[in-house]
Every structure is written in structure tokens, then in C-alpha cells.
Amino acid sequence: MITVERVRGSAWLPFARRRALRLLTSLWVLVTAAFLMIHLIPGDPVRESLGLTAPPEVVAARRAALGLDDPLVVQYWHYVSGLFRGEFGTSLVSGTPVADLIGDRLPATVQLAVLAFVVVIVVAVPVGVVMAVLTKGGRRRGGELAFTSVSVVLAAIPEFLLAVALVSLFAVQLGVLPVAGNDAAGSWVLPALALAVGPAAVLARIVRVELLSVLGNDFVRTARAKRLPARLVYLRHALPNALTATLTLGGMMLAALVAGTVLVENVFAWPGLGSTIVGSIQQKDYPAVQGIVLVYGVGVLLVNLVVDVALALLDPRSTIREA
Amino acid sequence: MRPVLRSPVGAASAVLLCLLVALAVFAPILWGDRAAAIDTDALQQGPSSAHLLGTDQLGRDIFYRVLVATRLTLGLALLATVIGVTGGLLLGSAPSVLPRWAARIVTSAVNIAVAFPGLLLALFFAVIFGTGTVGAVLAIAFAITPSFARLTQTLTASVSGRDFVKAARVCGVGRFRLLVRHVLPNIAEPLVINATMAAGTALMAVAGLSFLGIGVQAPSYDWGRLLGEGLNRIYLSPAPALGPAIAVVVAGLAFNLFGEAAASLAGRRQQQRQEPVTHESVVDTSAGGLLTVRNLHVTFPGGVRAVRGVSFTVQDGEMVGVVGESGSGKSLTALAVSRLVEHPGVVSADRLEFNGTPLARTSDRELGTGLAMVFQDPMTSFNPALRIGRQVAEVSEVHQGLSRRAAFAKAVDRLRAVRIPEADRRARQYPHEFSGGMRQRAMIAMGLMGEPRLVIADEPTTALDVTVQREVLRLLARIRAERSAAVLLISHDITVVAQTCDRVLVMYAGRIVEELPTSELFTSARHPYTTALLAAVPDLDTDRDAPLAVIPGRPPEPGEIARGCPFAPRCPVAEQKCRLEEPSLVSVDEGHQVACWKLDAELVEAAVGGAR
Numbered sequence: 001m002i003t004v005e006r007v008r009g010s011a012w013l014p015f016a017r018r019r020a021l022r023l024l025t026s027l028w029v030l031v032t033a034a035f036l037m038i039h040l041i042p043g044d045p046v047r048e049s050l051g052l053t054a055p056p057e058v059v060a061a062r063r064a065a066l067g068l069d070d071p072l073v074v075q076y077w078h079y080v081s082g083l084f085r086g087e088f089g090t091s092l093v094s095g096t097p098v099a100d101l102i103g104d105r106l107p108a109t110v111q112l113a114v115l116a117f118v119v120v121i122v123v124a125v126p127v128g129v130v131m132a133v134l135t136k137g138g139r140r141r142g143g144e145l146a147f148t149s150v151s152v153v154l155a156a157i158p159e160f161l162l163a164v165a166l167v168s169l170f171a172v173q174l175g176v177l178p179v180a181g182n183d184a185a186g187s188w189v190l191p192a193l194a195l196a197v198g199p200a201a202v203l204a205r206i207v208r209v210e211l212l213s214v215l216g217n218d219f220v221r222t223a224r225a226k227r228l229p230a231r232l233v234y235l236r237h238a239l240p241n242a243l244t245a246t247l248t249l250g251g252m253m254l255a256a257l258v259a260g261t262v263l264v265e266n267v268f269a270w271p272g273l274g275s276t277i278v279g280s281i282q283q284k285d286y287p288a289v290q291g292i293v294l295v296y297g298v299g300v301l302l303v304n305l306v307v308d309v310a311l312a313l314l315d316p317r318s319t320i321r322e323a
Numbered sequence: 324m325r326p327v328l329r330s331p332v333g334a335a336s337a338v339l340l341c342l343l344v345a346l347a348v349f350a351p352i353l354w355g356d357r358a359a360a361i362d363t364d365a366l367q368q369g370p371s372s373a374h375l376l377g378t379d380q381l382g383r384d385i386f387y388r389v390l391v392a393t394r395l396t397l398g399l400a401l402l403a404t405v406i407g408v409t410g411g412l413l414l415g416s417a418p419s420v421l422p423r424w425a426a427r428i429v430t431s432a433v434n435i436a437v438a439f440p441g442l443l444l445a446l447f448f449a450v451i452f453g454t455g456t457v458g459a460v461l462a463i464a465f466a467i468t469p470s471f472a473r474l475t476q477t478l479t480a481s482v483s484g485r486d487f488v489k490a491a492r493v494c495g496v497g498r499f500r501l502l503v504r505h506v507l508p509n510i511a512e513p514l515v516i517n518a519t520m521a522a523g524t525a526l527m528a529v530a531g532l533s534f535l536g537i538g539v540q541a542p543s544y545d546w547g548r549l550l551g552e553g554l555n556r557i558y559l560s561p562a563p564a565l566g567p568a569i570a571v572v573v574a575g576l577a578f579n580l581f582g583e584a585a586a587s588l589a590g591r592r593q594q595q596r597q598e599p600v601t602h603e604s605v606v607d608t609s610a611g612g613l614l615t616v617r618n619l620h621v622t623f624p625g626g627v628r629a630v631r632g633v634s635f636t637v638q639d640g641e642m643v644g645v646v647g648e649s650g651s652g653k654s655l656t657a658l659a660v661s662r663l664v665e666h667p668g669v670v671s672a673d674r675l676e677f678n679g680t681p682l683a684r685t686s687d688r689e690l691g692t693g694l695a696m697v698f699q700d701p702m703t704s705f706n707p708a709l710r711i712g713r714q715v716a717e718v719s720e721v722h723q724g725l726s727r728r729a730a731f732a733k734a735v736d737r738l739r740a741v742r743i744p745e746a747d748r749r750a751r752q753y754p755h756e757f758s759g760g761m762r763q764r765a766m767i768a769m770g771l772m773g774e775p776r777l778v779i780a781d782e783p784t785t786a787l788d789v790t791v792q793r794e795v796l797r798l799l800a801r802i803r804a805e806r807s808a809a810v811l812l813i814s815h816d817i818t819v820v821a822q823t824c825d826r827v828l829v830m831y832a833g834r835i836v837e838e839l840p841t842s843e844l845f846t847s848a849r850h851p852y853t854t855a856l857l858a859a860v861p862d863l864d865t866d867r868d869a870p871l872a873v874i875p876g877r878p879p880e881p882g883e884i885a886r887g888c889p890f891a892p893r894c895p896v897a898e899q900k901c902r903l904e905e906p907s908l909v910s911v912d913e914g915h916q917v918a919c920w921k922l923d924a925e926l927v928e929a930a931v932g933g934a935r
Contacts, residue, residue: 025431025435026435026438029432029435033447037447037450037451040451041450041451041453042453136665136666137665137666137667138624138666138667139666139667149332152576152579152580152583153576156523156572156575156576156579156580157572157575158527158530158531158571158572158575160531160534161527161530161550161568161571161572164550164554164557164564164565164568165565165568167554167557168557168561168564168565172557172558172561173561179557179558217703218698218700218703218704219703219704219705219706219707221663221698221704222696222698222704222705222706222714222766222769223706223717224663225661225663225696225698226691226717226718226721226769227687227688227690227691227721227722228691228717228721229687229721232717232721236709237706237709240708240709241706241707241708252440255438255439255440256440256441256442258440258443259440259441259442259443259446260440260442262442262446262535263442263531263534263535266534266535267554277446278535278536278537281446281449281450281454281537282454282536282537286450289450293443293446293447293450296443297439297443300438300439300440300443301438304438314708
């Protein structure tokens with residue numbers, strides 16, 4: 001076996017270096033993919049965007065304005081250096097800078113995603129822990145079956161369908177909550193719920209399963225042999241060890257939740273990036289799509305980074321093990 | 324496949340899937356005309372008996388449109404799944420065939436792509452392929468690909484490490500053939516299960532894209548498109564939106580649940596019913612000690628009797644060894660007498676007392692400070708997420724009311740007492756920074772935080788190498804001498820017990836078959852099992868050219884103990900009676916008890932001679 005003599009601090013440096021390298025690679029891939037998107041579209045994106053009836057001179061002028069006639073490498077250089085200056089290009093439809101568009105729309109999306117994520121965590125972790133404790137060692141088969149079935153069904157309903165069902169029930173039938181927009185405080189409830197229910201169901205199941213498998217570990221028996229109160233055995237000894245897997249999967253779900261806002265925003269006419277990107281795709285406003293895809297991608301990368309750092313803090317072995 | 328259908332969830336989802344396929348095939352033939360029929364007299368109606376889900380803006384019946392749309396929805400989802408899964412399989416298995424540099428590129432590409440949610444990838448590809456049916460299918464397919472590639476990679480890697488693949492590799496099987504013949508067949512089951520679930524996801528994703536207006540375009544229609552149209556007038560009537568929504572959910576669930584049922588079947592252990600087991604009580608008048616155990620039973624559901632009527636006593640300051648092969652019930656006995664057997668295990672005993680009070684009524688504080696446990700595997704017995712010092716200190720924090728700081732100081736002191744160098748610094752380290760022997764000493768230090776009257780050590784040296792073994796055994800002996808604590812040492816190694824203990828209990832198949840003082844172990848052991856154990860120990864006189872002595876056969880599993888003496892099938896001197904009736908423990912000498920019908924000295928003598 002390896003006697004790890006090194007101090008904890010020294011494990012952090014390689015971890016940080018590795019993680020930074022991965023982040024930069026991913027960023028590069030993302031930027032390149034976003035850049036190439038316009039060029040991978042079959043045919044002429046400007047022609048596609050302006051329509052078949054547009055006079056050739058207009059198309060040519062627009063192409064020149066967008067720099068599409070330059071060699072690919074030059075375009076790439078302009079694109080990347082522009083990003084460093086905070087320039088995302090100009091919308092083909094409105095003629096305004098895409099950066100302004102993003103600046104307008106991003107906050108609403110971030111707020112919605114964060115709210116939904118908080119709901120997920122606050123609901124899923126306690127529910128998962130309680131279910132694990134109640135069904136430990138094959139007790140309460142009925143409760144386990146009910147929990148599993150309900151969570152499977154809830155998890156399988158896509159957020160936009162749930163959103164439709166919620167709107168139809170609470171906004172249309174009962175009329176207690178607004179059907180769209182984000183003006184009133186009440187208008188946050190349904191979108192956040194639509195986004196949170198599925199991931200919360202999945203996460204609660206993961207927490208339960210992980211906690212149950214951790215409870216089978218030798219060190220939990222050690223904790224019980226110390227006759228610690230059950231609360232300490234579950235919360236201090238078992239839960240942190242269950243959280244590593246939970247967090248890994250939870251991070252992926254948070255990333256998916258970021259993407260899920262696209263659909264939910266469209267149901268609730270939420271003034272965020274999600275409703276913008278769909279409109280831009282339909283109008284073939286490629287610079288806008290490019291910019292928004294980039295923002296979503298960076299959002300996902302940031303979520304992954306935060307999760308990795310949290311994992312390393314929570315489980316000191318993961319910084320070493322990963323190598 | 325058949326077992327999947329036997330579970331209620333599996334059967335229900337299979338029926339649903341068949342129904343969906345039937346709808347996809349027949350609905351357009353049967354109701355295609357009705358779904359396309361334009362009725363200008365019934366524009367945008369709510370649900371009625373004529374139109375179950377109402378009509379759309381051209382007066383077409385939405386209910387029939389939902390039924391007919393099954394074909395397009397299902398078809399697109401399956402097409403996307405097939406393309407995506409195939410791509411994922413190719414990408415995922417490519418690294419095991421490609422040269423190393425190319426494999427690395429593929430792997431990192433997949434790793435980067437998999438970090439992005441499927442919907443985002445789908446949107447990205449939807450832009451490239453354009454809005455429309457083909458674009459939607461390709462977008463979803465490309466969005467499935469990375470996660471499936473990752474799954475294939477992970478599964479391939481796990482199988483590649485197995486012995487049969489290594490063996491094939493050593494035999495010179497080519498990489499491609501290795502993949503196709505040895506690896507893929509062994510990961511087919513999880514792949515198929517995941518592909519089924521992926522189909523459910525694809526179905527919902529296609530619906531999502533169509534719903535957003537970037538999937539199927541008019542005049543074609545799928546569920547997602549119908550849903551989008553319905554949502555626009557949800558204020559007027561919810562039915563046109565809820566109809567297709569329910570269709571999407573039910574179909575998606577059918578795929579998911581079917582996969583889920585198949586997956587849980589692959590992982591689930593057979594469930595057994597709990598049968599009440601009754602035990603005969605033995606009238607007990609004997610005096611107790613520090614630990615008094617009378618007629619102890621540990622049973623598990625399905626009538627598995629792992630410990631069957633064990634009785635023994637440990638006196639103050641005494642060191643008692645329990646010997647037996649794995650499965651003899653010795654570890655469960657240790658857990659039972661320390662009140663650590665968990666549900667579904669059931670412990671019962673006529674008397675189970677620690678320090679004069681029934682164990683069931685002993686307070687946690689008294690057990691936490693008076694009864695120390697040392698477990699078999701020091702590598703897994705510490706919480707990897709907490710510092711050693713904190714784990715050792717916990718006992719004093721909880722049971723002795725010390726502050727966190729004072730408890731930590733005491734822990735450092737105890738770590739020093741078990742000769743951990745630089746205890747101050749070490750206490751701040753995590754378990755993975757400790758070697759196995761040090762962890763076991765730290766575990767003993769944990770037991771010393773209180774004032775232990777009894778140390779139960781369950782195979783404390785099995786996972787350690789021989790030199791470290793001696794250290795740990797010496798430490799136990801020292802604690803016993805210095806603190807006059809009793810020790811119950813469980814081991815499969817009869818020599819370890821012989822060297823350290825005062826008394827030996829030999830266990831076989833959940834019972835004590837012989838109990839005697841260690842001083843008499845080599846001279847007057849009488850049970851054929853004990854003598855066979857002793858004969859199997861090599862010493863300096865052992866003929867090194869002859870194969871090592873073994874006990875033929877294997878001990879019975881706790882669930883398969885039949886009539887008669889459980890050792891009879893392996894016993895060289897067993898006779899008819901041994902196979903019919905189980906002998907009970909009888910006293911043959913002062914402090915010496917044996918459970919064997921063949922107490923005739925000559926025969927036992929013959930057995931020893933025969934085994935040698």
C-alpha cells in the first residue's frame with residue numbers, strides 16, 4: 001500500500017493545475033464550436049437569414065459587414081479577440097449588439113435557475129436521508145415502493161410538460177398564480193417548481209441509495225460501536241460520504257437544469273435567455289444564437305467547476321485519487 | 324426478458340410499449356382521414372362527445388390527431404435513439420481499438436461533450452441542421468451520443484480489467500476481436516437497458532424541440548407540435564394541451580420504467596420471507612461474569628441461523644479467543660454481544676449481560692466507554708472524510724462531556740499511548756494518510772478514550788502483515804495488563820489465539836464445538852475439528868515436501884445446515900449417529916467442554932493420526 005506522507009496542501013496544487021487545464025480546454029472547444037456553428041450551416045447563413053427574396057447586393061453587403069468573406073483563420077481571430085473585449089457580434093434581426101441582448105436577458109435566467117436549484121437541494125437531501133433511515137435494512141417495503149414509484153414518475157415527466165400541467169391547474173383552473181411573466185412574486189412559483197420537481201425526485205433517490213450504501217460501510221459500524229447518537233451517525237459520519245456521489249450527479253443535474261430553463265421560459269414567457277434563443281433560432285439570427293449558446297456553455301462549465309472544487313473540499317481523497 | 328415481465332412494473336410498461344407500437348402502426352391507417360378532416364363548423368372547440376379533446380383552428384379533431392401522431396413521434400424518437408446509440412457505441416469502444424494517442428483524443432472529446440446537457444447539444448445541432456424533422460432527429464441523436472459513448476467506455480474499462488479479458492489478451496487475441504468477442508457481449512445487458520431509457524428521453528426531447536417550434540414543422544405534426552398549439556389557447560380550454568402532454572408522459576414513462584425494471588432486476592437480490600425461529604431455552608443456573616452469554620441465537624430472514632445457541636462467559640481481565648473458519652458465526656457472535664447486529668438480523672438469548680446488566684438495557688454511555696471494539700479491516704473502519712483525531716475524540720465528546728478541544732487533546736494523548744509517532748501531527752491527518760498498522764492502533768486508541776472493561780477484537784490482525792500483527796497483539800496484551808480489561812479475541816488463526824489467550828472457544832457452523840484452556844489446547848483437544856485445525860498449522864518440523872495439511876470439504880453455509888453434526892461430512896471418524904443427531908456441549912474436564920459423539924479417546928486419537 002502507499003503510505004501517503006505528503007501534506008494536504010501539496011495535493012491541491014496539481015489538482016488546481018489539472019482542473020484549470022481542463023477548464024481552458026473545454027472553453028476552447030466551446031468557443032471553437034460556437035464559431036464553427038455559423039460555418040457548418042449548409043448554404044449561406046446570411047441568405048438563410050434574409051430570405052430568398054433579398055437582393056444579392058444586400059446579402060453581399062451584410063456578408064462583408066459580418067466579415068464572412070475573410071479567410072476562416074482571420075474570422076476566427078476576430079471572433080476570439082472580440083470575445084475578450086466582450087463583443088459577441090451584432091444581431092442580424094435587430095441590429096443591436098448581442099452582448100446587450102445577453103446583458104438584458106441573462107439575470108432573469110440565472111435567478112430562475114438558482115432559485116430552482118435551491119428548491120431541489122432543500123427538498124431532495126432531507127427527503128432522501130429520511131427515506132434512507134426509514135427503509136434501512138429492507139424495512140418498510142411498502143414505503144420504499146411508494147417512494148420509488150412516485151419519484152420515478154416525477155423524474156420522468158419533462159419540465160415543459162410539468163410546466164404546462166402546472167399552468168393549466170394553478171393559473172387557469174384555480175387562478176391562484178400568474179400564467180406568465182416575472183413581474184409579481186407569485187410568478188416565480190410555477191417556473192421554479194416546474195424546473196425543480198424532476199431533479200428533486202432524482203436527487204432524493206440518489207441521496208437515499210447512496211446513504212444506504214454508505215450505511216453498509218465498516219466505518220459506520222465503527223461509529224455505532226462508539227455508541228454515538230443516531231443523529232451523529234447519519235449526519236456526521238454517513239451523509240458527507242454519501243454526498244460525494246450525490247454532488248457529482250447533482251452537478252450534472254444542475255447543468256441540465258440550466259438547459260431546462262430554455263423550455264420552461266418558453267412556457268411561462270419568462271424574459272430570459274431561453275425564450276430569446278428559441279426566437280433567434282426560428283428567425284435564423286445566428287450571431288445571437290452563437291452568443292447565447294456560448295453563455296449557456298460557460299454557465300455549464302462554471303457549474304462543473306464549482307462542483308469539482310466542492311468535491312475536493314468535501315472529500316480530501318478526490319484531489320489525489322483523480323490523478 | 325421473461326423475469327422483467329414478471330415484475331408488475333415491467334409487465335405494465337411492456338403492455339404500454341406494445342400498445343404504443345400497435346398505435347404507431349395502425350392509427351394512421353384507421354384514423355388518418357378523420358385526423359386530417361377539416362370541419363369549418365367546429366373551429367377551436369373545447370372537448371365534447373363528438374371531439375374528445377376538442378378541435379384545432381381548422382376544426383380538426385385533436386384526439387385523433389394525437390393518436391395518429393404516435394407514428395411520427397415514436398418513429399423520430401426511435402430513429403434518433405438508434406443513430407445516437409450507434410454513434411455512442413462506436414465512439415465509446417473506439418479507444419480500445421485505436422492507437423493510444425487517438426484513443427486519448429476520442430476520450431477527452433467525449434469527456435468534454437458529456438459535460439454539456441443534452442438539450443444544449445440538441446439546440447446547438449438544431450441550429451446547424453436547421454429547423455425541421457431531419458434537424459430534430461439528428462440533433463437529438465448527436466445529443467445522446469456523448470453520454471452513451473461515456474457509458475460504453477466506462478463499462479468497457481470495467482470489463483477489460485477482468486481476468487478473462489486479461490487471459491484472452493495474454494493469449495494474443497487481437498484488440499478488435501477482444502472487443503467484439505469478449506468485451507461487448509459482457510456489457511450488452513446494461514447497454515440495452517440504457518438504450519431503452521435513452522429512447523424514452525429521446526421521445527421527450529423530440530417532443531420538446533417540436534414544442535419549441537424548431538422540430539417537426541406544419542403540415543406534419545407530432546405530439547410536441549400538438550402540445551405547442553394547445554398551449555397557445557390553454558386559457559380557453561386545457562384539453563388540447565393536456566391530451567398530447569399525457570401521451571408524451573405515458574410513452575416516455577413506458578420506456579423509462581421498462582428500462583428501470585430491467586435494471587433493478589439485474590441488481591436486486593432475491594428477497595426472502597422472514598420465518599419465526601423458535602429456540603429451546605436451556606435452564607441456566609451458572610454464575611455469570613463480566614460478559615455473560617447464554618443460548619445466543621442470531622437469525623436472518625429465510626430461516627438462516629448464523630449463530631445457534633452459543634453460551635460462554637468472559638471474566639474480568641481474562642483473554643478469551645474464539646476460533647473458526649469464515650462463516651462459523653464467530654464475527655456475528657462478536658457483533659451480537661456488542662449489540663451491533665442490524666436489521667434484518669435478529670438476536671435472541673436467554674442471558675446476554677455486560678457487567679451484570681442485560682445488554683439491551685445497558686446505556687449507550689456505559690457501552691461507549693466500557694466496551695471497546697477493534698474491527699477486522701483498519702482500512703475501511705475509519706471514516707475517510709474525518710480527521711483521525713476527531714474520530715478518536717468523538718467518544719469523549721459524546722459520552723464524557725468533554726469540549727471539542729479537551730477531547731482532541733485526550734485523543735492525542737491516547738494516540739501517543741498506542742505509540743503513534745508525532746501523535747500531535749498525526750491526529751490532524753485523514754485515515755488515508757495512515758498505514759494499516761497505524762490505523763489499527765488508532766482504532767485501539769479510540770477504545771481507550773473511555774475506561775474499557777472489555778475489548779472485543781474481531782480479527783484485528785487479519786488484514787495486516789505479520790510484523791504489524793505482532794505489534795497489535797502485544798498492544799492488546801499490554802492494555803489487558805495495564806488496565807485489567809478483558810479481551811475477546813476473534814480469529815481464524817488458532818496459533819494467534821494459542822499464543823495470547825487464556826481460553827479458546829472453537830466455533831463451527833454457528834455453535835461452540837469445544838471450549839478449553841489454551842494451555843491444554845495442544846495436549847488434550849478432543850473435537851475432531853479442533854484437532855484438524857491444529858494439524859493444519861505448519862511448524863518447523865513440518866515436512867516441506869509434503870503438501871500442507873488441509874481439512875477436506877468446506878463448512879456449511881448458515882442456510883444449509885441439515886440434521887446431525889454439521890462437521891460430520893468432513894469428519895474422518897463420523898458414524899451413523901453423527902449424521903442423524905447434533906451433539907450438545909458436555910463437560911469432559913475442568914473448564915473443558917466438547918460437542919462430539921465420539922468422545923472415545925481411542926477414536927479421536929486415530930483421527931489425529933489419520934489427519935497427520
